[in-house]
Amino acid sequence: MANWSRMSYARLVSAAHTLYTNARANPDIVAEMTEFGYTAPDDYDAGLALLADAHAATGTLAAEHADALAATAASDRATDHLQARFIADRRRARRAHPSGTDGYSALHLAGDAPRAEADLIQAAATFYNTLTSRPDLAVPIRRMPSERIAESLALVAAARDADTAQAREDGEAQRASQLRKQAISALRAHAAEMAASAEEALEDHPQLRETLGLLERS
Numbered sequence: 001m002a003n004w005s006r007m008s009y010a011r012l013v014s015a016a017h018t019l020y021t022n023a024r025a026n027p028d029i030v031a032e033m034t035e036f037g038y039t040a041p042d043d044y045d046a047g048l049a050l051l052a053d054a055h056a057a058t059g060t061l062a063a064e065h066a067d068a069l070a071a072t073a074a075s076d077r078a079t080d081h082l083q084a085r086f087i088a089d090r091r092r093a094r095r096a097h098p099s100g101t102d103g104y105s106a107l108h109l110a111g112d113a114p115r116a117e118a119d120l121i122q123a124a125a126t127f128y129n130t131l132t133s134r135p136d137l138a139v140p141i142r143r144m145p146s147e148r149i150a151e152s153l154a155l156v157a158a159a160r161d162a163d164t165a166q167a168r169e170d171g172e173a174q175r176a177s178q179l180r181k182q183a184i185s186a187l188r189a190h191a192a193e194m195a196a197s198a199e200e201a202l203e204d205h206p207q208l209r210e211t212l213g214l215l216e217r218s
Contacts, residue, residue: 004192020047057180064176071169078162096140
């Protein structure tokens with residue numbers, strides 16, 4: 001007997017489709033299976049519905065996975081853009097506000113810029129918001145007009161939005177993966193139970209078992 005719990009997804013789909021459709025269409029099999037509590041066409045249609053659910057869940061997962069990959073790429077681009085701007089501006093700010101000055105402290109210029117995404121976004125937000133609230137600190141920094149500060153804050157917002165979108169898409173992909181697992185598990189259980197009943201019901205009818213794909217060839 002086939003091990004339904006260990007079949008690959010592709011084989012499961014093929015085997016289940018053969019089991020349900022051929023059983024449903026064969027009056028002799030329907031008659032034998034009636035004694036085991038199976039009613040045509042409802043029980044076979046129920047199996048086909050589970051098969052359709054598994055197929056749909058697989059398609060949904062593929063779409064969600066693609067969306068998650070796209071969101072990750074968009075988040076990486078937004079963060080990279082912000083990082084390049086922030087590091088350049090921070091470097092000029094360090095030249096304009098040496099260690100020990102008010103600007104050096106207010107703009108948090110000690111040490112290196114953070115590399116982790118969330119920390120980088122927060123540090124950039126603090127830096128540009130401080131320049132917005134303290135325009136006197138922006139004056140001595142080369143190429144730091146108010147327009148550039150506003151553009152940089154827009155980059156911060158874009159990076160945050162992209163990061164949020166990535167987290168959302170990752171969550172949706174995880175949910176889609178779980179739903180697919182549940183759909184496939186339900187299909188495996190239903191098909192395995194029906195196959196076991198058919199093996200017993202058709203014990204003396206090898207040709208009918210073969211019709212259902214249940215006859216193991218030597």
